[in-house]
Amino acid sequence: MARQKVTAEMSNPNKALRGKYAIVGVGQSDLGQVPGLSSLGLLNEAMHNAMDDAGLTKADVNGVICRGPDDIYTHHQRMGELLGIDAEFSTTLDNGGASQILSVILAIMAIDAGMCDVVLCGYGRDSWSRTHRDTSTKMSVPLVPPEQERSEFNAEVGMFGAVAMHALGASRHMALYGTSKDDLGTIAVAFREHALRNPAAQMKQPLSLEKYHSGRPIVDPFNVYDCSLVTDGAGAVVVCSAERAKDLRQTPVLISGFGTFNNLRGWYYDEHMTDTAARRSGEKAFAMAGIRPEDIDTAQLYDCFTYMVLTQLEDYGFCKKGEGGPFAASGALSIDGALPCNTSGGQLSEGHVEGVLQIIEGVRQLRHAYDSERQVTDAERALVSGHGGNTVCHSSLILERGGE
């Protein structure tokens, strides 16, 4: 298969924006099984919490960016209606799990272009409730609305769901690099251990490697413990200039780098399954921030499935291509390891809210918000990732602890 022609130098985000904008508020809803709240209701709660956290009122907000919960058209309008906000800049993004970081990037672009000053970004979905509303017909209430499924070249060959799509990548990585189920298991086990330190996390039971291997098979090579959770939940963040942030309630967390890359030719094309868009997305973010992977104190990686963590560790340059398995198995990802990763438990064990909780956790770690058992010691810089569309669209964010 022909490789994509290189027609131009890759562009890098403007270094002049490094540290010029900040995340000044974060908030989330309850996670897990949260009856009585719709997707919009959950997000409303998270957005109120994020604004309280920032010490701002609705009069301060003139930008609203949402990622739609797949089934509501112009979601940002419905959200603004509930918030009672008319906005100078507002839209809904459709980039899957890459949308949350993209919301923050777009907020920076909009503020820098003079379109608005303070932007509220977020995502929420009643994923657990909608799939368990009637247990007798559970199978017929799909997480993804049928009109969004591919109409051909998919279900007629027996292909269903995101689990199988991502498992394809794990299968190829295992064949090319000898990655094992043990390697994937150590990722699930490390994040579960983190979740046990997080009272808000959905998963409360310990997970050993032995228990991991006995997990209910779903689609080989993934069992149930390789898969992120089905979660009712929402999260939101507030973005404004670093200048404005100085007067606000919280220790500002500066955005020192960001990057995106999109393997739009698809998951099957080239080596996209094992050399993901995280690589070039990360290169841009590191170039903008002027730092290297070894300068990162904690990584909050988009963990829809265990394998996606493993390949991102390689694609971001924390280890060489093919060595993600041994790197994870070395214990590097634990809270006191070389690269404390998904310190809230991640989407595998805290709750899956399409990447927004990963931004929130990065911010809280850099604020030094936690007691010692959950806090990454002296955390100054965090990497946060998001990907969507079966891992072809990727976005990266590098956060840095701001001045007191």
Next chain:
Amino acid sequence: MSAVHPPTPRPSPETVPFWEACQEGRLILPKCDECGFFWFPPSSFCPECWSPTWSWVEADGLASLHAFVVFRRQYHPAFEPPYAVGVVHLKEGPRILSRIITTDLTKLQVGMPLKLTWDQADDWKIPAFRPF
């Protein structure tokens, strides 16, 4: 007993000729008249050089297994697990998703050679591949 119907393709205008050929037992691919590139799924322009002139060409049915999964959980009543689905790398270049037909799922390996066969689902002939 009510019949269990497998999901059938819902072709788009661009893919109708592909599915019509399948019903005659032929796997056809768009091939660019300008640069010789084969692609999939079918579309009006060559994605490589953007030429609007191209032709349907029958694939010879040889491929290799790029990646595969084995379904253990049942997602659809017409698909009884375990069964394998793979990304098939056609000799002509494109990669397509396909059922991998085998009596021994444990023998499947990334990179193994595959040959075209056909799955019959209701009134539809669906391309599938088997190790050989």
